Amino acid sequence: MISVDEFLRRHPADPAMAADAGNAEDATVTVGIEESDDGVRTASRDGRGDDGRRRFGRSRRSHSTSRSTSRSSWAAHEANDPSDADACREAALRLLDAAPRSSGTLREKLADRGYDADVAESVIARLRQVHLIDDEAYARSAVRYCVSRLMGGRGALMELSRRGVDRAMAQQVVAQAEAEGMFEEAAWELGRRYAEKTEGMEPERRRRRFWSAGGRKGHNPDTLRRVAQELL
Numbered sequence: 001m002i003s004v005d006e007f008l009r010r011h012p013a014d015p016a017m018a019a020d021a022g023n024a025e026d027a028t029v030t031v032g033i034e035e036s037d038d039g040v041r042t043a044s045r046d047g048r049g050d051d052g053r054r055r056f057g058r059s060r061r062s063h064s065t066s067r068s069t070s071r072s073s074w075a076a077h078e079a080n081d082p083s084d085a086d087a088c089r090e091a092a093l094r095l096l097d098a099a100p101r102s103s104g105t106l107r108e109k110l111a112d113r114g115y116d117a118d119v120a121e122s123v124i125a126r127l128r129q130v131h132l133i134d135d136e137a138y139a140r141s142a143v144r145y146c147v148s149r150l151m152g153g154r155g156a157l158m159e160l161s162r163r164g165v166d167r168a169m170a171q172q173v174v175a176q177a178e179a180e181g182m183f184e185e186a187a188w189e190l191g192r193r194y195a196e197k198t199e200g201m202e203p204e205r206r207r208r209r210f211w212s213a214g215g216r217k218g219h220n221p222d223t224l225r226r227v228a229q230e231l232l
Contacts, residue, residue, distance in 0.1 A: 104164025155218020
């Protein structure tokens with residue numbers, strides 16, 4: 001059994017404990033990140049590129065096998081006693097040992113394992129006290145990762161929501177990043193990459209591809225318009 005003391009020795013308490021959480025918790029930030037034929041990674045909901053081809057993902061057979069394995073793993077960790085606070089804490093520590101998580105995501109995971117809501121809440125409150133959960137640090141790390149993927153403010157807000165970050169907290173962190181020009185610079189970098197990769201194409205086609213990518217990444221339309229006018 002892993003104890004809080006042992007966990008803290010292995011993971012020293014740090015307000016920035018969620019650094020690079022995006023890399024650790026998920027292989028991608030958005031649903032269906034793809035590599036387009038112009039070399040710029042964009043996101044789509046079905047994982048298909050502009051030509052309709054599937055850009056990534058496992059076969060149905062391997063995906064089915066993975067889901068079966070996940071179900072077996074989930075069943076193995078299902079709570080024997082929903083009111084057992086020690087077991088709930090153990091489950092929470094194991095989840096955090098695997099990857100940084102927001103309190104919202106952790107709450108959902110513990111509920112999935114069958115623990116009572118009040119028991120899970122008390123465990124989460126204790127983990128906050130010892131700085132093993134820091135939603136603000138987690139959110140800031142996730143936003144930095146979104147920016148590294150050249151996403152915009154709207155895309156980052158959706159991603160934080162998907163990761164279980166409280167909406168008010170997510171809006172606060174995204175607004176600060178917006179004020180610092182992080183999403184503006186991401187849009188310009190996206191534009192520069194498209195300008196380079198689509199050089200020689202018809203202007204209308206270049207702009208259309210850039211607008212499509214920028215929209216999927218959740219950028220502000222006004223920002224995309226300025227970038228397109230300047231670079232494309």
